[in-house]
Amino acid sequence: MLSFKGMRFPADVILVCIRWYAAYPLSYRHLEEIMDERGVSVDHSTLNRWAIRFLPLIEKLSRKHKRKVGTSWRMDETYIKVKGVWKYLYRAVDKEGKTVDFLLTAQRDMAAAKRFFEKAMRENGVPEKIAMDKSGANKASIDEINGALAVPITVRQVKYLNNIVEQDHRTVKRVTRPMLGFKSFRAAANVLAGVELTHMIRKGQFVIDGAASMSFADQFHALAGHIRPM
Template identity: 85%
Template structure:
């Protein structure tokens, strides 16, 4: 359960604001106006703090309910601007398009790629195959992982195989475009956890009781350990 102790606003106000923020291409000021129209006076800076504080916690709770992904991965990285500087969001999907994992890094190199693979494999297990672009750093990361394995992970550096993950990036970029860049690496990482979570909810990646008949909003509240407000 999330700890909302000491918060001035009700839980449902906080959750609806952070859900809207990561579900749709909205700015914090858009949400401030939308809440005012509903009779709730909340400053955009408060919504910003809620997003940074609670989104990674909801995403962490949701991981316990995530369905297994396939063993054939497509891995790639896309760009996210933080304090006016491009950073790198490593992402992978399986061949069905289900999100494997994600990781925001400051650099694009072998060490960053290996951190991503280590995180993904700790959560999902090792893949049988990984498709990636011609990046030498990404290949070097898998080579280092394979050096300690009895059963090697097959690497396929074929561009057309990665079309599915490149297309999947668009859903993330569509939401982050109106965020106008992040002010810190921490805020970027925390908010992106929420954006990825909503994207996975839409793809039906969580085993939630009654999920087949509930909305995406209901699933978000369920993963946050709350009942959707009426």
């Protein structure tokens, strides 16, 4: 369970603010206005600190509740602007569209791709197949990983197979576009963890007691270890 000890605002206010920010195309100033209309005066800079501090912690807590993904992955990278410079968000989904994993990197090269694959496999196991684009760096990273495996991963560099992950990028981009770029790499990585988390909740990727009768908001609160007030 997250600790909100020492915070000036109650946990329920903090959680609803960061959930809205990660789930919907809102800026911090939009959220500041929305909360003010509800009688809660909170500055956009405070909302920013909450998101950066708590979203990655909730995403980390959620991993122990995540359902297993399939063994056929589709991997691709998309672009995220940080301090006016494009960075790279590596992502993978399985053939059913469930999120496998994600990683924000400063570079788009073999080392970055290998870090992503190692993280994804550490959390989700080794897949049987991976579909990707024609990137030589991505293929080289898997070739190196395959060198240490008894049963190598089958790689398919066929563009149409990656349509599912390219479409999945759109949800992430739709939420991040109003954010108008991130001021630091840390802020970007932490907020993106929350965006990916809320996307996975919508895709039903978590095992939570009573999830069938729980709203999206209730599941977010449950993953944070807090009961949402009625």
